[in-house]
Amino acid sequence: MSTPTTMTDETEDWNTRHRAEGPLNRADRNFAELLQELRVVFTGVQVLFGFLLTMSVSERFKELDDFQHGMFVTTLAGAAATSTLLVAPVAAHRFLFRRNRKRELVRAGHCLAMAGLGFLALTLAAGLMLVLDIAVGRVASIIGVTVLLSGTLVLWVLVPLGLRRDSCAAPVLSDPAP
Template sequence: MREINPSAEREPRGTSADPQRDETQAERADRHWAELLQELRVAQTGVQILFAFLLTVVFQSRFTELSDFDRNLYVVTVLLGAATTGVLVAPVSFHRLVFGRRLKPAAVTWASRLTIAGLVLLFLTMAASLLLILRFVLDDRIAGWLVGIMALWFALCWFFIPLWSRTRHTLK
């Protein structure tokens, strides 16, 4: 049986890492978990719709018109979509399997890492999906340029701006 340190749960108020918040470590973990769940709800819905779309493509009559490259691209895209779905659902599984074990701070840390991995996989899935679709309707060079532009846009919005803001506005 695991021993629980009672003093760890009764951390005094005002000892948070963020001096502007008056919350215990447990309250902070609860708040972070709630915020993370809200973020995951948005990402999971989009990923599930995208993955469902990808799964139906193979059953379309024009699928037979795809070149070998495009069929391979389709397989890679579906695998990326599956990996993205798996990693973005993982925080829910993680939480459920450690629920009641007083591991909320660890669950928040792992869920956050999994969510970031999921965003990277979603980035790759979106780029591959766009390439697959645009190669089918446009010239390969134009499709490549448009996917590159969109990939830069996603990277800017999803990674560079938040990281820039994080470094520029980090609490001291």
């Protein structure tokens, strides 16, 4: 009678067979992939953060009402939090460098990146709310943000979860039939 294996064990076996990749090589590859993903996201967050910083010293900033000021502060704080979360895996890597903790770093980096993406969604929504409120009014801004958050939920959460569920149901970890 065989003992049940975990998905991690099966994935490790699959990586070893099909990629000739051991657990540490896989952790190195996963961390490199994570850093590449963070580079893509971080650039946009930094552009948004820089724009917000310059907006606060513009003449038009004084014309914002209390709600718009609140949205500005929310967007600025969200961009700062997003930046902090997205850079955290790099900072953690510096602290853990040459300490043989790459697998833990990948797990923690994944969690930090997911939190950063959550804050990014909220930051984008707050920024859109602010700009649309100024440009076309409060009702239109609420509709715009609702559409954005709905699309984000579908594209960032539901589609990946659907793909993950489909991949779990398929026999991807076994060798193909001859």
